[in-house]
Amino acid sequence: MVDIQAKLKEIGPFVEEPDDDLLVCRCEEVTKGQIRKAVHEGIFTLEEMRRYLRSGMGLCQGQTCGKLVKSIIASELKVSPAEVVPASSRAPMRPIEMCILAEDGGGCDE
């Protein structure tokens, strides 16, 4: 069980840092500062961060920034990155054109 209010109190308010403008998710142009600020608004998980800021939701699906976002959240929450649950993986693993999928009838020979 995670007590969100207690955790927010523990980590204290958001404090600006000089590298807050640093781009972390390049597909969706999300900065370090946005991610750090979101943590102080109660966004503690990668899933929520994806929903809130779209980090890791672009063409590369977080392959580049997933680990980086995780470590930023962890450092803001003052926990080890291992305590931040990785985001889920969704098909398709590589982007595919709608017309190609539309031809797929569920078998091998269609």
Place this chain on the structure above:
Amino acid sequence: MKIERYDMIVIGAGPAGLSAAIEAAKKGLKPIVFDENARPGGQLFKQIHKFFGSKEHKAKVRGFKIGEELLEEAEEYGVEVILNATVVGLYPEKEVTVKIGDKVKHYKGDAILVATGASENMVNFEGWTKPGVIGAGAAQTMMNLHHIKPGNRILMLGSGNVGLVVSYQLMQAGCEVVALADAAPRVGGYGVHAAKVARCGVPFYLSHTIVKVEGDECVTGVVIGQVGPDWKVIPGTEKHFDVDTVCLAVGLSPMSQLLKQAEVKMNDTKGGHVPECDKHGATSVPGIYAAGDVSGIEEASSAMIEGRMSGTAIACYLGYMTEEERDSRIDELEKQLDTLRQGMFAPKNRGKLVEKTDEGIDVSMNLLNKGFVTDDEIERFPGVTHQKGIHPVIECTQNIPCNPCQDACKMGCIRIGENITSLPAIDPEKKCIGCGMCVASCSGQSIFLVEEDVEEGYGEVTMPYEFLPVPEVGDRGVALGRNGQYVCDAEVTKVRIAPAFDHTYLLTIKVPNDMVMRARFYKKEA
């Protein structure tokens, strides 16, 4: 709706996937291997350096050659390899969806092996998204697969084996590596890899990280700075380099997305998100296996053995061999894997400072901090002796799993023994004939032939040389020390090449005889 079913579907035609398919096919399975790339072999075809290990691990063979051998073996055993085939989904009942050309096809396997490898990590600093900041693996792909020079002046971040090997290859491709930096306080990769980069004159900056990359449209410079114990840059320690390329070799992450999609139980480790596997590579989902980097980052040599283990386990799972047969084969493979996982770089030592070798010798701290062993330090290692006449000087100072030099010397001058991680030692009773086989066989390029007195006041040093253009006999240039600094003038007296050397030239230079233990690299101009 017809779904084609295979005994075994392998995702990824890299060293692990191909090895698994071959192993299983040998037992009568009909595996199909999908790979999203246009060429099979995974990362092997980018590896132009000689591999470590012993004969059973194909030591001293260059990576791409190992790839070719694997492909031949796969063909021989009827393994079906489908290229340009991207597996986009791994669904319940071990069903995969594969994009092949402009079609998506569905296949089911009685067993599935996920061997999708890894992708490069990135690190954030000001300017990291500028064109010219690239992964070291990407640089390797550009050079070794597409024959494109990634840049002219390059800074490498990362002193693990990838950072070291790629730095060397960049120089081979004609790039200038202006510096190698790493936030860690010590070189992460093999000392022999570091030493061959350092003696070419590349300065190492340990405990340094990138502060920023400069340039408007693309990279024009980089600033690094020293990090303190809190990993933050200490003000005033910044150093600027004019570069057009910054290479990042800051680790790899397993590409385990398909396993996650398949609801395989995962472990979140320092090395990434990896499946929980038994020793055969079986995941929590019956029939789904994982091998190679996707189950934890290691070297290609281990990936090939892991692949063979998974192939064996799958053959047994599907009734193509008994459990007894499986266990005996697994035992055999486990021994091979164990030998690779010994020594200073064994998984159990990851991140630890090993201060003494297995032999009880103090490890060179300069090697760990600057990338080279100093002239004083080198004397304490068993491969370094002073003898009359020509003899090998082996500057192999860490316990790494590798022993080709022992077999290379037909005269028995070099002794490693049963344990392949032991430091090579010279047997002074045996007579060196100067054939140079040991020099060419050393994957770490750490063996030199030294002869103190070839003529009045002069001796000769023979070194491995893998740069173009190859110097010619009579060329005059300079000898560089282990630290890459000028030690004396030198003249090329011999250039040897033979099929057995496998493209490693043996370059002999004449230097003043008090320099034979210091001169370790030759450069045409000062």
Place this chain on the structure above:
Amino acid sequence: MSNVADVVIIGGGINGCAAAYYLAKGGTKSVIVLEASNSIGHGGSSRNGGGVRQSGRDIRELPYAMYGIKNMWPTLSEELGVDTEYTQKGNLRMGKTPEHIKKLEALTKSANSVGLDVRMIDQKEVKEICPYLSDEVIGASWCPTDGHANPLTTTLGYYKRALEMGVKFYTEAPVKSLQKVKGKVRKVILNDGTIFEGETIILVSGYESRAIARTIGVDVPMTRLIDECLVTEMQPHMIDVMFGCASADFYGHQTKHGSFVFGSDSGWETVDEMVDPSTNIPDPSKLITNSMTLSASCRAIQGYIPALKDAKIVRSWCGWLDESFDGVPFLSRVDEAPGLILACGFTGHGFGTAPVVGLMLSQMVQGEETVVDISALQYNRFKPCR
């Protein structure tokens, strides 16, 4: 940590978060929200097409759906301090056959009867609204006051605001059972044994509400059904309307970000057991998409919007609908279990009404009259059919 509050809300989805926010705004001192998973909005709140519409709804739902669109959605972004991406540019419910058109006409007629502005339009007018559609679309119903929003930011917006106002949220807090104290539902017991107590308990946990309500002897007539969503890569701005079909082939819209979000099915959903691959035992928490639906969805969408044929799909995901037996939610106090309010069975269209449902839940707690009459949504409305 005090485990006692005026209101304990079971379920950290959009309805639970909205209720918490309006309760706090309305002056309720202490509110606790319990979320079973590790993330807010883990259920249907992040697994829907973002429709904010009135058309196509049952007339029992229409009054409050219309209230929300008229009085709440237009100012919601401002109120919550997030971009809900609310876009009110109409809903196009398309038909390809005369049967489809007949169905749409019937829906239109019943919606008109409660005062909703929705009308039938012909192919020409359809094309004027959206030039990218297939010629196979012969007509549509058109409701200009419908629209869409971003369910992810809206849900988290309510959460964020409620947090700011002092609502306590607990994640990874799965509820095992309810317990009465002196005839009144008061205790909420978690799987790990932790006990929370509330003067009022709001059960707003999607299909899981059924199992929880059963622990005090109340059964809610609903089942569950899996549904899939998919999203394209970013596209140039094309269209602002919300799409739907008479035949339920697909639904969706282009988001502010540029990507198109759609929902659709393959027919497999009705038999999907959501089995844990490791054990082969059904486990609804797994949320595994199946191998056919993504392609089937693309086929359906391309049949209506051929202009998107080269758009790349970057992701697909699925979620459970809590399907009530008659297609509209249960939203009422439970007579036989005083202290308990039920809000579940939203049947896949609960996002657009979440603000007004949250508001009405707070009104029910605070003893006020709800903004519209919802007596038709009583939890015990099920009657035997023979």
